[in-house]
Amino acid sequence: MSAPSTFPQPQPGRDAAYPFAANFPFVAHAVPAFAGLAWLNHLIDSLAPKAVQQIGTSYLIQYYHVPAAISMYLFFLLCAVSSVVVLVHRSPAWDRRAHAFGQTALLLNGIVLGTGMVWGKTAWGVWWDWADPRLLTSGVAFLMYLGYAMLQDALRDDPRRARFAAIYGIVALLNLPLVHYAIKWFGTASHPVEVRMKTPEISMTLNVAMGVFPVFWLLIYRWVHDRLVLRDRAESVMARLRRLEENA
Amino acid sequence: MSGWRAFATVVRWDLAREMKRRSTLTAMAATALLVLFVLSFAIDARRADDPRIRSGLLWVTWIFAGAVGVERAFGAGRDAGAMTEGFLVAPIPRAALFYGRTASTFLLTTAMSALSIPVFLVLFDATVPASGIAWLAAVSLLTLLGMSALGVLLASMTSTVRGGDVLLRLLMLPVLLPAVAAAVTGTGLLLDGQDPGLRPAALLAAFDLTFLGAGHVLFDHAAEDRS
Numbered sequence: 001m002s003a004p005s006t007f008p009q010p011q012p013g014r015d016a017a018y019p020f021a022a023n024f025p026f027v028a029h030a031v032p033a034f035a036g037l038a039w040l041n042h043l044i045d046s047l048a049p050k051a052v053q054q055i056g057t058s059y060l061i062q063y064y065h066v067p068a069a070i071s072m073y074l075f076f077l078l079c080a081v082s083s084v085v086v087l088v089h090r091s092p093a094w095d096r097r098a099h100a101f102g103q104t105a106l107l108l109n110g111i112v113l114g115t116g117m118v119w120g121k122t123a124w125g126v127w128w129d130w131a132d133p134r135l136l137t138s139g140v141a142f143l144m145y146l147g148y149a150m151l152q153d154a155l156r157d158d159p160r161r162a163r164f165a166a167i168y169g170i171v172a173l174l175n176l177p178l179v180h181y182a183i184k185w186f187g188t189a190s191h192p193v194e195v196r197m198k199t200p201e202i203s204m205t206l207n208v209a210m211g212v213f214p215v216f217w218l219l220i221y222r223w224v225h226d227r228l229v230l231r232d233r234a235e236s237v238m239a240r241l242r243r244l245e246e247n248a
Numbered sequence: 249m250s251g252w253r254a255f256a257t258v259v260r261w262d263l264a265r266e267m268k269r270r271s272t273l274t275a276m277a278a279t280a281l282l283v284l285f286v287l288s289f290a291i292d293a294r295r296a297d298d299p300r301i302r303s304g305l306l307w308v309t310w311i312f313a314g315a316v317g318v319e320r321a322f323g324a325g326r327d328a329g330a331m332t333e334g335f336l337v338a339p340i341p342r343a344a345l346f347y348g349r350t351a352s353t354f355l356l357t358t359a360m361s362a363l364s365i366p367v368f369l370v371l372f373d374a375t376v377p378a379s380g381i382a383w384l385a386a387v388s389l390l391t392l393l394g395m396s397a398l399g400v401l402l403a404s405m406t407s408t409v410r411g412g413d414v415l416l417r418l419l420m421l422p423v424l425l426p427a428v429a430a431a432v433t434g435t436g437l438l439l440d441g442q443d444p445g446l447r448p449a450a451l452l453a454a455f456d457l458t459f460l461g462a463g464h465v466l467f468d469h470a471a472e473d474r475s
C-alpha cells in the first residue's frame with residue numbers, strides 16, 4: 001500500500017561526539033551524570049540545614065523537583081525543535097536527537113511527578129490531588145510523551161517512524177500551553193507557586209541546583225542518544241549480515 | 249482542481265458513502281449507547297445527581313464514540329482506503345483533503361451527539377435550561393471540531409500501522425484532555441443552572457485553531473508516502 005519513504009536511511013555513528021563515547025556511552029556520559037547528581041545531593045545535604053529547620057524535611061525535595069521541572073520543559077522544547085528539523089531536512093541525526101530528547105523528557109517528567117507526589121503526601125496528606133493544576137499538567141504531559149515513546153516503539157522497523165514521531169512531538173508541544181490554561185482555569189490551585197528564600201544558603205543551594213541539574217541531564221540525554229546510535233549501528237550490521245547470508 | 253472544489257468533493261464523497269452504508273454513524277451511535285449504559289451501571293445512575301459528574305458522563309460517551317468515527321475516517325472498508333489513495337494521488341492540495349475529511353468526521357460526530365443527547369437526558373433525568381441550549385450547542389460543536397481535526401491528523405498516520413486503532417486512542421486522548429476539561433466544566437455549570445462564562449469557549453476555540461493550523465502544515469508530511 002505504501003511506497004518506500006523518502007526519508008534517508010540512518011548513518012550510524014556519524015554524529016557521535018568521539019569514539020570512546022560512541023562505544024561506551026554509559027561510562028562516558030551516564031557515570032559522570034550520576035556522579036554529579038550524587039555531588040549535588042551532598043551539596044544540598046550540607047548547605048540546606050537552615051531550610052530544613054525553617055520549613056521541614058519535605059522542603060529538600062524542592063532542590064530536585066523545581067530544577068527537574070524546568071529541565072523537563074526545556075527538553076520538551078528541544079524535542080519539538082529537533083522534530084521540526086527532522087521534517088524540514090529529513091535528517092537521521094536530528095531524528096535520533098528528537099528521540100533522545102523525548103525519552104529524557106519522559107524520564108524527567110517521571111521524576112517531577114514522583115517528587116511532586118512525595119511532597120504532596122507530606123504537605124497535603126495525599127499522594128495525588130486532582131485539583132492541583134501543576135501536578136495535573138505534569139500528569140497529562142507524561143501521558144502525551146508516553147504516547148510519543150510508544151509511537152517510536154510501535155514503528156521501530158517502519159521507515160515512516162521518524163516522520164510520524166516528529167509530527168507527534170510537535171503536536172504534544174503545541175498542546176502544553178492549552179493543557180496549562182485548561183487546568184489553571186478549570187481546576188482549583190493549591191500548588192505552592194512561590195517558595196520564599198529567606199537565607200543566602202537556601203537561595204544559593206537552589207541556584208546551584210538550577211544551574212547544575214540541566215547539565216547533568218544533558219549528559220543523560222547524550223547517553224540515551226549514543227545508545228540509539230549504537231542500536232542503529234547494530235541494526236545496520238545485522239542487515240548487512242542478512243544480505244551476505246542471502247547471497248552466500 | 250481548486251482547493252474549495254476539492255474540499256467539497258471530499259466532503260460530498262465521504263457523506264455519500266456514509267448515506268449509502270451508514271456504517272460509521274451506526275458504529276458511533278451504538279458505542280455511545282453502550283458507553284452510557286456501562287457508565288450508568290458503573291456509577292449507579294440514580295445517585296449521579298452532581299451536574300459535574302453528569303457532564304463528565306456525557307463527554308466520556310461522546311469522546312469514546314467520536315474516537316470510533318475518527319478511527320474510521322481513513323480505514324472504513326476497502327473503498328474508503330482506495331478513494332483516500334485516489335485523493336492523495338490527485339493534483340489537489342493536501343490541505344483540502346485534511347479539511348474535507350475533518351469536516352465530514354465533524355458532521356458525523358455531530359450527528360452522533362445529536363442522537364445520543366436525548367438518550368442521556370432520559371437515562372440520567374437531566375435537563376438543560378432553555379437559555380443554555382445555544383451555549384451547549386456552541387461548546388459541543390467547538391469540542392467535536394477540535395477532536396475531528398486532531399483525530400484526522402493522527403488517524404492519517406495510524407490507519408496504515410498494525411494495531412493503529414489502539415495507537416490512535418493512546419495518542420489522541422491525552423492531547424484531547426484540555427478540550428475535555430473545558431467542555432466538562434462548562435457543561436457541568438450549565439446543568440447546574442449557572443452561567444459557564446466565555447472561558448470554556450475561548451479555550452476550545454484556541455484548541456480548534458491550534459489543531460486546524462497544525463493539520464494544515466503537518467498533514468502533508470503525515471500522508472506523503474501514500475501518494
